Amino acid sequence: MRRVRDALETLLNAYLSILEEGMSTIAPNIGISFSRLQLVKIDIELEPSFEFKAGFPIVEGTWLDYVEVPKYKRDWWSLWIWKRIAYYIETKERSSDNAQLPKTEDILKGWLLQKNQAEVEIYRQVADWFISQINSFITGVESSQKEIVDRYQERLDKAHDQAKLSHQQDLSIWNPLQLEAKELEDNIKKAGKVLR
Structure with a gap:
């Protein structure tokens, strides 16, 4: 079971690497990286259980x-x-x-049948474990992505507010100058009419 656990960790690490590479291609200036220790954490150990029954009553x-x-x-x-x-x-x-003891051949057939049924049960338990671990991983990645996007959106909003404030300050400086320039232009036009 340890090899199955190691294989799952390798798979999740590879997925994170591909995800980070894709994000750095799309948005190289953001520098997105994930915490591998938190995301690639196997929280439940797999211990398949099965039970063999006697081959005769x-x-x-x-x-x-x-x-x-x-x-x-x-x-x-x-x-x-x-x-x-x-x-x-x-x-x-x-x-x-x-x-009533059956023939050895019948006992062997019963054991093989139980072994096959136990294998199916173990496969089901391993598949359920894989699905729960992958769902946990995806939930962690989604929350990490949401956290990254929220931080980035916060920085964008802050930059937007600063740009808006700077624009308003520029307008407060240039609007009076524009009004004065307009008045000066009007005065020059009036003076030009008078001088003609």
Whole structure:
């Protein structure tokens, strides 16, 4: 699984390099770069899980066991004075796990079928993990891009405001001069009419 993780990190780093190269081609003056440590961060480790089942059913059952139990007995011919050991057979119910063992070939077929099903499950888990990691990466890139664009827009707005302020200051200086020049022109025209 470590190699899969390393491959994903390499893929994400390559994508970031291509993205940065494309951005530097489009806007070379901005100098856009991404924080690789934050964006290419694998936040969830992949640990696929699967479970194998027995190849044949195991059923709990009971059976009767015949047990010899020693007991002391007094016989009539000893006038019940001496004891002797006599063995009696008692039946006891015991619990057991019962199974009908299949052929080895059938067990192998069952294992192969379970292995194939487990592979499909592992592939699904890996694909879901890949998708979640890529979605997390894309979300990080989008937020980073939005942050970069917002900073750039802020600088553009600031430059626009400064240019507008400079233009207004220039107008405040040149408008009175223009009015004076207009008055001077009108006075010269009037003086020219008078002198004629």
